[in-house]
Amino acid sequence: MTLKNKAFGKMEPVGCKVSQAEAPLLLQGLLCISALVRPGGLVALKVLLSRCLRSEWQNSMAAVVLRGYIRGLCQMANKQKVTLCSSSCSEGVRHKSSVQYAARQDLPKLAYQKVKGKSPGVVFLPGFGSSMAGQKAEALEEFCKSLGHSYLRFDYTGCGASEGQWAEATISTWKKDVLFVLDELVEGPQILVGSSMGGWLMLLAALARPEKTAALVGIATAADHFVTAFKGLPLELRKEMEEKGEWTLPTKYNEEGVYRISMDFLKEAENHCVLQGPIPVTCPVRLIHGLKDQDVPWHISMQVAERVLSTDVDVILRKHGQHRMSEKEDIKLMVYTIDDLIDKLTTLV
Numbered sequence: 001m002t003l004k005n006k007a008f009g010k011m012e013p014v015g016c017k018v019s020q021a022e023a024p025l026l027l028q029g030l031l032c033i034s035a036l037v038r039p040g041g042l043v044a045l046k047v048l049l050s051r052c053l054r055s056e057w058q059n060s061m062a063a064v065v066l067r068g069y070i071r072g073l074c075q076m077a078n079k080q081k082v083t084l085c086s087s088s089c090s091e092g093v094r095h096k097s098s099v100q101y102a103a104r105q106d107l108p109k110l111a112y113q114k115v116k117g118k119s120p121g122v123v124f125l126p127g128f129g130s131s132m133a134g135q136k137a138e139a140l141e142e143f144c145k146s147l148g149h150s151y152l153r154f155d156y157t158g159c160g161a162s163e164g165q166w167a168e169a170t171i172s173t174w175k176k177d178v179l180f181v182l183d184e185l186v187e188g189p190q191i192l193v194g195s196s197m198g199g200w201l202m203l204l205a206a207l208a209r210p211e212k213t214a215a216l217v218g219i220a221t222a223a224d225h226f227v228t229a230f231k232g233l234p235l236e237l238r239k240e241m242e243e244k245g246e247w248t249l250p251t252k253y254n255e256e257g258v259y260r261i262s263m264d265f266l267k268e269a270e271n272h273c274v275l276q277g278p279i280p281v282t283c284p285v286r287l288i289h290g291l292k293d294q295d296v297p298w299h300i301s302m303q304v305a306e307r308v309l310s311t312d313v314d315v316i317l318r319k320h321g322q323h324r325m326s327e328k329e330d331i332k333l334m335v336y337t338i339d340d341l342i343d344k345l346t347t348l349v
Contacts, residue, residue: 097141099161102185108164110177112154112185115141119188120214120345121150122338125178125198125205127222127324129253131160135326136195136219136334143335149342152186170268171200178205182212189214191341193334196222196296196323199287203274203304206281215284215341219325219334222296223304224273230266251295275303284312284344286337290321290330 097113104110113132122144124137131137132153144151156174158166164173178201182190191214194202199221206213230238230247241247242263249259285308287301298317305315316337321330 102180104180107176107180108157108162110154110157110163110180111161112152112181113141114185115145115151117144117148117150119150120342121152121186121188121190123181123186123190123192124151124153125192125194125201126153126156126159127196127198127220129159129251129259130195130198131155133160134195136193136331139331139335140193140338143338147339147342150186152181154181154185167262170265171204171272172268174201175204175208175272178202179208182209186212188212191215191217191338191345193217193219193338194221195219195325197225199223199304200225200272200274203279203281204272206283207274207279210281210283213281213283214345216281216286217334217338217341218285218287218289218301218304220289220293220296220321220323221287221301221304223300224275225296225300226261226266227269227273228275275300275307277307278309279304279307281308282310284341285310286314286316286341288316288318288321288325288330288333288337290318290323290325292320293323295323 097115099111099113101109101111111132122140124132124140126132126134126137132155137153141151141153154177155162156169156177157164158169158173162177174197182205189212192202192205194200194216196219199218200223202216202218203221203223206216229249230241233241245263247261247263247266249261250257251259285305287305289296289298289301291298301315301317305313316333318325318330318333321327325331325334
């Protein structure tokens with residue numbers, strides 16, 4: 001296979017021979033290049049290049065060609081003052097998956113968005129009071145779409161576009177939502193990506209459906225958080241909340257400025273705590289947490305890492321990371337972490 005590079009800036013025409021074994025890698029890179037008008041295209045191409053550079057492809061002609069094309073694209077963009085698309089492109093340019101609704105017998109309908117593609121698929125689990133329309137969820141969709149892997153994001157019962165009453169939902173309610181997604185809406189083992197409370201739910205799902213769990217990625221994992229945070233309050237304050245039947249937890253993530261958590265919710269949540277002993281999860285686990293997280297202490301991720309039985313566990317602490325981990329570099333780290341897992345899992349197969 002021979003390519004001639006004539007396209008970009010002042011780069012000289014170059015003829016290069018690519019072996020038959022390298023051709024699929026190069027073709028995937030060129031497809032990513034052609035998708036640069038789509039959000040996530042450039043990120044996907046950089047991820048692909050970084051993958052080949054840290055593997056047996058690092059000295060290949062395919063890697064050389066891909067580097068040349070990226071360099072040419074960047075030169076052209078700078079010269080013409082054009083911004084190449086990334087996961088932060090405006091909403092108007094994005095081609096999103098459409099919202100669908102899953103009917104369940106005697107249960108509220110679940111809203112979800114799905115991209116079909118290769119295995120392993122990726123499923124995103126939002127945090128408490130959040131939805132599938134968040135930055136991390138949307139960036140992951142664009143990334144998976146660019147690499148051709150399946151992806152699903154959804155709203156819990158009573159949240160976002162899903163049916164049901166928020167005030168009546170419990171950890172058990174939302175755990176059932178996740179299990180329904182794994183049982184009915186996706187095929188094969190999935191990489192579960194859980195943000196905050198979604199990190200707690202991903203652990204519960206991995207325990208209940210180990211055969212459907214390829215790997216776990218926790219973002220500011222809030223395992224047992226509501227229970228331990230409430231028990232950490234002064235005794236007098238706890239008694240006051242118990243008498244009121246409600247815990248008002250200050251937050252900057254909604255208009256009211258507080259989360260109203262019922263005592264019934266907390267009592268039910270105790271049934272799902274996982275940090276009292278070993279967690280029999282054996283798949284690869286990656287835990288990312290910000291040291292400046294003021295909502296969920298980073299040491300919770302350390303506790304999860306200590307307790308899971310898996311021998312393939314990494315904890316990544318970001319010095320300036322906040323709870324939501326939605327800054328550009330945070331999202332890039334999340335994407336690269338998931339790409340590493342996809343590479344690892346497909347290599348094992």
